Amino acid sequence: MIVHSPLKVVLASRNVGKLREFAELLPDIQVVPWPADAPELPETGAFFQDNALQKAEGARAWWLAHGTEPVDGVLADDSGLCVDALWGGPGVLSARFAPDLPAYRDKIRRLLAMLPEGAVRTARFVCVLAYAPLQAPPFTISGSVEGSLALEPRGESGFGYDPIFLPEGHDHTFGELPAETKHSLSHRARACQALWRRLLGEGM
Ligand code: IMP
Numbered sequence: 001m002i003v004h005s006p007l008k009v010v011l012a013s014r015n016v017g018k019l020r021e022f023a024e025l026l027p028d029i030q031v032v033p034w035p036a037d038a039p040e041l042p043e044t045g046a047f048f049q050d051n052a053l054q055k056a057e058g059a060r061a062w063w064l065a066h067g068t069e070p071v072d073g074v075l076a077d078d079s080g081l082c083v084d085a086l087w088g089g090p091g092v093l094s095a096r097f098a099p100d101l102p103a104y105r106d107k108i109r110r111l112l113a114m115l116p117e118g119a120v121r122t123a124r125f126v127c128v129l130a131y132a133p134l135q136a137p138p139f140t141i142s143g144s145v146e147g148s149l150a151l152e153p154r155g156e157s158g159f160g161y162d163p164i165f166l167p168e169g170h171d172h173t174f175g176e177l178p179a180e181t182k183h184s185l186s187h188r189a190r191a192c193q194a195l196w197r198r199l200l201g202e203g204m
Pocket of ligand 1: 077078079081094125160162
C-alpha cells in the first residue's frame with residue numbers, strides 16, 4: 001500500500017554522493033536521509049546483492065522501531081568499481097579499500113599503482129538496489145556501466161572513483177563529464193530506471 005504521494009523512501013546510506021545522485025535520479029520520490037543518530041548499517045556479505053539486502057532490512061527494522069516520520073519503504077544501494085585486472089576488485093570492498101588512506105585521491109593512486117604494467121584497463125561500475133517496503137518482502141534490482149581506467153585521475157565532479165572511470169564511448173572520466181551525462185548512462189541511473197519501472201508496474 002502506498003502511504004504517500006509522492007512515494008517517500010528512507011535512503012539507508014550516509015554517503016552524500018549517493019544521496020545527491022538519488023535525489024537527482026528519482027525526482028518523483030521523496031528521499032529521506034539516514035538520520036545522524038541512527039546506527040551504522042553492517043555490510044558483511046560477499047556480494048553486492050547480499051549487502052544491499054542486509055542494509056535495507058537492517059534499516060527497515062530500525063525505522064519500524066525508531067523512525068520519526070511515516071515512510072513507504074527503505075532503499076539501500078550497494079555499489080562499487082570492479083577492475084578486471086584486479087580480479088573484479090575492489091568490488092564490494094570499494095568503500096573500504098585502502099582504509100589507511102581516507103581521501104579518495106589517495107585510494108585512487110594506490111589502486112592505479114596496483115595495476116600490473118601493460119594490464120588490460122577494463123572495468124565496470126555495478127549498483128545493486130534493495131527496496132524494502134515497510135510491510136512487504138524486499139526485492140533487488142541492478143545496473144552496471146562498462147568502461148576503463150584512465151591513466152591519471154581527471155575532473156572534480158561526482159564522488160569516489162569517478163575521476164578515473166572512462167565510460168565506454170567517452171574520452172572523459174565521470175569526474176569530468178557533467179552530471180547529466182553520468183546520469184544518462186551510470187550504473188546507478190540504470191538501476192534507478194529499473195526500480196522506477198518496477199514500482200510503477202506494481203501499481204504505485
Ligand atoms: P558502499 O555501497 O556503501 O559499500 O560503497 C560504494 C563505494 O563504491 C563508494 O563509496 C565509492 O567508493 C564506490 N562507488 C559506487 N558508486 C560510485 C560512483 O557512482 N562513482 C564513484 N564511486 C562509486
